[in-house]
Amino acid sequence: MSLRVERLTPGTMDRLVADASPGAVLPEGAAARLVGRLDELARGAGTLDAWAIEHAGHVGADFAWTARRARRRVGHGALARVRGGRVASAVDGVADELDDLRARGATGQVHPRSLAAWVHGLDEVGTALVTAAAVAWCAEVDDLAGGVGASWRVATDAVVRSRPGGLVLRARRDLVIPHEGRSVVVRVRSGHPGPSAGPGLRAELAVAALARADGRAPARLIGAWPEAGLALSVDGDEAAVRAGARDLLRAARRLGGARLAA
Amino acid sequence: MIDAPPSLLSALRGDPGRRPAADPALGAGVRALLEDELFAVLGDSPRRLVVTPASVRGLAGVADITASRRARLRGALVGTGLRVILGGGRPAGRASALWASWISEAPAPLAALAVDLPSPERQRLLEVVDEDLAALARAIGVLPSSWARRTGARAEVRVRAGTVVLRDAVDLVLGSTRVATRDVVLLDVVTSPLGEGTARLRDYHALVETLRTGVAPLRTAILSAPTAEWSIADVDFALLARAARHVADIAAEGGAR
Numbered sequence: 272m273s274l275r276v277e278r279l280t281p282g283t284m285d286r287l288v289a290d291a292s293p294g295a296v297l298p299e300g301a302a303a304r305l306v307g308r309l310d311e312l313a314r315g316a317g318t319l320d321a322w323a324i325e326h327a328g329h330v331g332a333d334f335a336w337t338a339r340r341a342r343r344r345v346g347h348g349a350l351a352r353v354r355g356g357r358v359a360s361a362v363d364g365v366a367d368e369l370d371d372l373r374a375r376g377a378t379g380q381v382h383p384r385s386l387a388a389w390v391h392g393l394d395e396v397g398t399a400l401v402t403a404a405a406v407a408w409c410a411e412v413d414d415l416a417g418g419v420g421a422s423w424r425v426a427t428d429a430v431v432r433s434r435p436g437g438l439v440l441r442a443r444r445d446l447v448i449p450h451e452g453r454s455v456v457v458r459v460r461s462g463h464p465g466p467s468a469g470p471g472l473r474a475e476l477a478v479a480a481l482a483r484a485d486g487r488a489p490a491r492l493i494g495a496w497p498e499a500g501l502a503l504s505v506d507g508d509e510a511a512v513r514a515g516a517r518d519l520l521r522a523a524r525r526l527g528g529a530r531l532a533a
Numbered sequence: 534m535i536d537a538p539p540s541l542l543s544a545l546r547g548d549p550g551r552r553p554a555a556d557p558a559l560g561a562g563v564r565a566l567l568e569d570e571l572f573a574v575l576g577d578s579p580r581r582l583v584v585t586p587a588s589v590r591g592l593a594g595v596a597d598i599t600a601s602r603r604a605r606l607r608g609a610l611v612g613t614g615l616r617v618i619l620g621g622g623r624p625a626g627r628a629s630a631l632w633a634s635w636i637s638e639a640p641a642p643l644a645a646l647a648v649d650l651p652s653p654e655r656q657r658l659l660e661v662v663d664e665d666l667a668a669l670a671r672a673i674g675v676l677p678s679s680w681a682r683r684t685g686a687r688a689e690v691r692v693r694a695g696t697v698v699l700r701d702a703v704d705l706v707l708g709s710t711r712v713a714t715r716d717v718v719l720l721d722v723v724t725s726p727l728g729e730g731t732a733r734l735r736d737y738h739a740l741v742e743t744l745r746t747g748v749a750p751l752r753t754a755i756l757s758a759p760t761a762e763w764s765i766a767d768v769d770f771a772l773l774a775r776a777a778r779h780v781a782d783i784a785a786e787g788g789a790r
Contacts, residue, residue: 278747279745279746279747280557280560280746280747280748281555281557281710281711281746281747281748282557337637337638338638339638359678359679360678360679361681362621362678363678366621394630394634395622395623395627395630396617396622396624396627396630396631396633396634397634398620398621398622399616399617399618399619399620399621399622399624400613400616400617400620400622400634401620402620402621402622403616403617403619403620403684403685404616404620404684404685406619406620406682406683406684407682407683407684407685407686410681410682410683410706410709411683413681413709413711414681414709414710414711417709417711417712461687462687462689463689463691497745498686498687498688498689498745499688499689499690499691499745500688500690500744500745500746500747
């Protein structure tokens with residue numbers, strides 16, 4: 272199990288993709304047993320993700336959309352449009368993505384706290400701020416992915432639900448880079464990596480393996496912190512997946528313990 | 534330095550066919566130089582230091598708290614207004630709408646300053662910001678949609694085994710580090726007239742960008758919103774070395790001044 276820390280210079284991503292070994296495969300039945308145990312420990316609905324691991328199981332404060340928070344979702348949609356050849360630039364992709372969200376929001380058939388409802392309610396200034404933030408996100412991700420050839424694609428998050436109304440495990444993913452039959456997953460983060468960034472990445476690695484029908488972990492999971500110019504990466508080997516699973520169990524136990532105390 | 538450019542953006546971007554090749558050795562050399570400069574002033578001291586744009590400009594110790602508060606709010610609003618301009622909006626004449634959008638996501642200490650601002654003072658501030666934004670919109674013009682751009686680009690680079698933190702925020706970064714030539718240009722907007730402090734800030738932005746990406750940007754510029762003057766510099770080793778020495782000077786004086 273290795274956690275590598277590197278400076279994020281041109282060529283770093285290329286190297287990290289090229290020398291990734293195939294990811295470990297979970298033993299048969301292990302995924303179902305682990306998800307069942309996590310659900311049992313958490314004692315009800317909730318979400319476990321890297322944030323929960325990095326913040327020792329604490330649940331975040333009430334969520335409210337801001338331009339900075341919306342940039343990833345809007346930027347992903349825009350980048351997918353650019354990669355699919357549907358638009359010529361990220362600026363056009365973001366405009367189309369916001370048009371679609373606004374139209375969905377206008378139907379009234381969306382959750383009032385959804386991104387579509389929020390975008391529908393924005394004035395011109397708010398829309399321009401989201402546009403600027405999402406275009407910046409696209410430029411950041413495109414810069415990162417530029418070094419890894421043409422095969423990368425925008426990824427959706429890996430999500431595992433223990434049961435309807437139960438625990439949700441989420442691994443955020445921004446890019447998937449296929450390479451010689453393997454896949455390397457990239458997660459783009461803000462700010463500077465904290466001391467728990469490694470455990471956060473390992474937990475996401477475990478969730479990514481749990482989310483796949485064949486139980487195969489990504490060959491490597493790269494956390495990119497462009498603002499700090501750093502990349503942390505974990506190999507998808509058995510030791511890293513086990514460590515990620517242990518951290519998820521600890522976080523689920525804390526979540527369940529907090530519920531009992533409340 | 535470039536004299537009397539025809540327009541800010543064309544001067545910044547220049548002729549794409551004449552850009553020099555990206556030189557990874559320059560980035561590595563600058564990091565080594567900064568480490569040496571810091572060692573010369575700090576030795577083996579375990580002291581932790583944070584360098585910020587305000588400390589680079591020599592503003593962190595401004596004595597007039599009220600003036601400092603107004604300036605910080607004006608700077609934050611103008612920065613947000615620039616993002617609106619680059620996001621396709623028209624902020625001029627809409628400072629009140631800008632205020633509402635900005636305050637909803639402003640950092641808590643700055644939002645607290647804004648809330649405490651007496652109403653007449655706030656009105657005066659919004660009028661000034663309106664004028665700044667009108668000048669900015671004229672200076673920036675329209676960016677082609679094909680240009681890769683990042684607005685409000687933050688950076689936090691650690692050197693000297695993580696004990697010296699260089700924090701930065703640049704209003705606009707154009708270009709990409711994934712091309713073979715030096716393509717990135719930096720533009721920051723200030724709400725003061727240009728001077729020695731803003732020149733140091735302009736160079737500091739280039740230093741932090743070089744340390745962050747390993748590739749030196751092509752140019753770095755500062756635009757003064759109230760005077761619509763700008764200062765552009767081609768980034769070379771001499772500029773980066775000057776910025777590194779200034780960071781070492783700040784470290785010698787005790788970090789964020």
